[in-house]
Amino acid sequence: MELKMVETKFLDFPTKEFGFRTSYPSPLVGVNSFPKSSACKVICSMAPDSISNNKVTPSTLMFQSRINKINEANSKILDHFDDEYGGVIINSEKLPSNSNDFAFLLHSSVSQWRTKGKKGIWLKLPSELSEFVPIALKEGFQYHHAERGYVMLTYWIPEGPCMLPANASHQVGVGGFVLVVQEKYCAPPFVGFWKIPTGFIQESEEIYTGAVREVKEETGIDTEFMEVIAFRHAQNMAFEKSDLFFICMLKPLSYEIKVDDHEIEAAKWMPLVEFVKQPWIQEDSMLKRVTDIFIARMGKKYCGLNAHHLISKFDDRSSTLYYNVVNTQDINCITT
16 A cells, blocks of 8 residues: 655544544545545555555445545534624524434534634523533533523634623613502511612513513502613622613502512502601612602702614614603703
């Protein structure tokens, strides 16, 4: 046998085929179907002399069969989409059901995407395929975030810092100035404290609709959103996330209270003066400032932020922009 090589490109051979993984110069003269990007010194050393002479012999056919198997293995990758940032999104709806198939295809896919110069890889594994998570972690993927029905993992291919966006860093809460409630479950110091209804924004929910929904769920009162009168930004809150809390002014549309027995101990209509006199309001600088703002707004000495729906050409989607405009035909506040 004679060893003849004419190319010097490099790429890994599949581990499954030969039991090792390394790079060698590529391929032999006369093997047209052998991929230019693949080579193996062991295979080359075993190649019959008849290959270089373009003779068809049984040994040549056997060698060609092995090469075809390598080509076929290299061509199999996970179904995916290319994203607009030079990365890859693996199609979670077309993942194999067998863990061995998944492990082989994931390894082959990452290798090919690395060769093609891809950057970030996004892998969304539904809960019914949770046994694939250790396989992906062993391949080099990292946790990004998890929701009730799936876990998202990522893989950053290039050298240097990862440029993929991090998981959501904030949680968003709302409160509605309209009536007051006492929570059923709270820390002992807050027992008996009357507060505005509050809660968290749900996924794909607007700030103003979240405030209206929370009041309805806790008290049974229908309301209309008027303005955002203030918002608070705090760090290292629940799950070490930052917290945005929007305080909204609402207008009641109904008056019959129906308390949510699961969350609320009591709810009632309370005069503003009585609400402000509570010790917790007077002793807490932030609560005191918020009530001062609300009083100023009621006296038309302060303007909050109205919700305006606009479409940006950046994404061609409708968004809500909160800002203050004094309309001379419909003035509802006077700034000082």
